[in-house]
Amino acid sequence: MADPMRIRVAERDGxxxxxxxxxxxxxxxxxxxxxxxxxxxxxxxxVVATHQGRTVLSAQWGTAVAKNPFLEFSFKGGKKGEKIxxxxxxxxxxxxxxxxxxx
Amino acid sequence: xxxxxxxxxxxxxxxxxxxxxxxxxxxxxxxxxxxDEIAKYRQQLQDGNPAELWEARGEALWKTKRGPRNVSMExxxxxxxxxxxxxxxxxxxxxxxxxxxxxxxxxxxxxxxTTQQGFSFAEATRRPFGAGSNxxxxxxxxxxxxxxxxxxxxxxxxxxPKEREAYQIGExxxxxxxxxxxxxxxxxxxxxxxxxxLQDLPNLTEKAGAQLAYTxxxxxxxxxxxxxxxxxxxNDCYRQQRFPDLKFTSDAxxxxxAFLARNANGAAFNAPAIKR
Numbered sequence: 049m050a051d052p053m054r055i056r057v058a059e060r061d062g063x064x065x066x067x068x069x070x071x072x073x074x075x076x077x078x079x080x081x082x083x084x085x086x087x088x089x090x091x092x093x094x095v096v097a098t099h100q101g102r103t104v105l106s107a108q109w110g111t112a113v114a115k116n117p118f119l120e121f122s123f124k125g126g127k128k129g130e131k132i133x134x135x136x137x138x139x140x141x142x143x144x145x146x147x148x149x150x151x
Numbered sequence: 152x153x154x155x156x157x158x159x160x161x162x163x164x165x166x167x168x169x170x171x172x173x174x175x176x177x178x179x180x181x182x183x184x185x186x187d188e189i190a191k192y193r194q195q196l197q198d199g200n201p202a203e204l205w206e207a208r209g210e211a212l213w214k215t216k217r218g219p220r221n222v223s224m225e226x227x228x229x230x231x232x233x234x235x236x237x238x239x240x241x242x243x244x245x246x247x248x249x250x251x252x253x254x255x256x257x258x259x260x261x262x263x264x265t266t267q268q269g270f271s272f273a274e275a276t277r278r279p280f281g282a283g284s285n286x287x288x289x290x291x292x293x294x295x296x297x298x299x300x301x302x303x304x305x306x307x308x309x310x311x312p313k314e315r316e317a318y319q320i321g322e323x324x325x326x327x328x329x330x331x332x333x334x335x336x337x338x339x340x341x342x343x344x345x346x347x348x349l350q351d352l353p354n355l356t357e358k359a360g361a362q363l364a365y366t367x368x369x370x371x372x373x374x375x376x377x378x379x380x381x382x383x384x385x386n387d388c389y390r391q392q393r394f395p396d397l398k399f400t401s402d403a404x405x406x407x408x409a410f411l412a413r414n415a416n417g418a419a420f421n422a423p424a425i426k427r
Contacts, residue, residue, distance in 0.1 A: 054203050071204045073283070115376040118199030 055148035057132050064126035064150055066097065066105075068119045068134055076111040092136045095119065099126050126150050185349050193425060202294055202371040202423035205378040209295030212288055218268030227263035229256070229296070240300035241420050244409040246311035253317040255408040256296060257289055257382050258400040279399045280383050293369050293380045300420045305366065307413040314409065317402075321410025324403060325355070334392040336407075340364075350427075355411065362418035365411050370424040378423065381408065 051071035058065050070092065077089025089111060097105040104123040126132075128150050135145040213224045213236070229239035230247070244255040250262055257279070264275040281287035309315050328335040339345060340355040354360035368381035382399070385407060389397040397404050 051204060051208065054207060067199060069199055069201060069203055071201075114373075116201035116204060116371075118201070120199065 050142060050144045053134060053136075053144065053146040055132065055134060055146055057126075057148045057150045059126055059128050059150050063122050063124055064099070064132075065122045066120065066132060066134075068097075070117050070119070070136060070144075072116065072136070072138065074111070074113055074115045074117065078111075090138060090140060092117070092138045094137045095134070096136075097121070097132060097134045099123065099132055100130055104132075186351060189349070189427060192427065196373065196425045200371055200423065200425045201376075202298075202369065202378050202425065205291050205294035205369075205371075206298045206423065207295075208286070209291035209293070212291055213295060218264065218270045220267070220269035222268055224260075224263055224268070224292075226267055227260070229259055236296055236299045238300050238303045240297045241303040241305050242307060244314075244317065244405055244412060245308060246313050251313075253311075253313050253405055253409060255382075255405045255412075256293060257380070258405055260289060260292055261400050276399055280379075280386070281377060289382070290369070290378050290380055293382075294378050294423050297369055297420070297422050301422070303420050305362070305412065305415045305418050305420055307409065307416055309413060317406045317409040318413055320402070321406035321408070324407050325410055330393045332393055334394075336388065336392075338392075339388075355414065358414070358417075361411065361414035365415035366418050366421045367424040367426070369422050370426040372426055374427055381411075 053071070054069040056067045072092055073090050074092065075087050075090040077086065079087045081087050091111050092109050092113065095105070095107040095109060096103060105121050107119075109117075130150050131147055132150060133145060133147045135143065137143045213227075216223050225234045227233065228247075228249075229236060230242055230245050231237075231239050240256060243259070244253050246253050247259065247262075252258075254262060261272065261275045264270045265272055278285065278287045279289055281290050309318055325336045326341075328338070335341075337356065339347070339352050340360075343354040343357065343360070345352045345354075353364040355364060365381065368384055369378055371378050382404070385404065386397050389395070397407075
């Protein structure tokens with residue numbers, strides 16, 4: 049089971065700022081280990097963020113994104129106390145969803 | 152004029168590039184702008200420091216019931232009373248009467264793991280440093296515990312004779328030259344303006360350098376994708392000096408930590424940080 053994300057959400061003047069830290073290896077599939085074998089690719093493919101069920105961000109990622117990625121974005125129309133859910137899915141089909149309350 | 156072609160052409164170009172480099176100002180002028188750029192890079196990374204992932208793991212680990220006796224570490228006394236974490240790191244290493252020994256954070260954690268949770272010493276000290284998915288409990292715990300001292304002024308006491316003794320031994324180790332390279336910590340960290348490649352080396356014999364260095368560990372090392380502790384920094388310095396491995400929780404390790412921590416007194420603790 050993957051580690052939880054750290055999600056911080058803050059609303060200011062009707063704009064909600066979301067900052068997400070994800071725990072993920074983000075292996076490119078091009079690195080070799082100590083014995084010279086390729087380390088298989090393992091990276092986040094899809095990221096979806098929803099606000100009260102409405103998708104506010106949807107992204108397709110590849111191997112160029114760093115290990116333990118940090119993602120920040122803003123959207124309009126959120127209020128304090130409402131819920132944000134973020135889901136990532138990687139190329140091995142592993143998934144993780146975490147929620148945060150707009151503060 | 153002959154056209155450059157193939158390998159010879161490439162070599163000519165490389166030679167030309169070498170000549171051009173020789174015309175540029177000396178390394179000192181380079182390093183200043185590089186240092187500024189590195190500082191800028193750190194600033195950009197500061198927001199969203201992945202060290203927070205280790206902090207979260209460490210906090211969970213602290214509160215999880217583990218070990219043969221199935222107890223959490225919340226009864227662990229880091230020097231400010233059982234379970235008190237806030238500001239504890241800024242006063243470590245310190246003398247602990249229950250163990251009759253000066254202990255740094257890692258040693259104290261091992262003490263709690265063995266005396267309270269019932270782990271054997273070998274089990275507790277199995278993995279001081281993590282690699283990839285093999286995470287170290289110490290790195291996670293250190294990340295969380297140190298984060299609870301962020302902004303707290305470093306205040307390592309030398310009131311107990313054993314604390315003074317550790318400090319003096321640590322100082323001796325710092326200046327002790329040995330190993331195949333006849334190296335001491337002070338060889339790299341005893342003068343200002345030294346560097347390894349582009350990394351500035353702090354002068355640990357000066358107040359400012361000692362404070363800056365000690366208060367910015369643990370740190371998330373971007374180049375490793377790992378959170379590294381001050382203990383790791385010491386061990387890696389030993390490796391770089393081609394010294395024998397610094398033994399985890401040994402008196403030498405604690406003494407050197409005590410010396411460097413005490414010299415950082417007066418500065419606000421500012422970690423977990425992020426480094427290249």
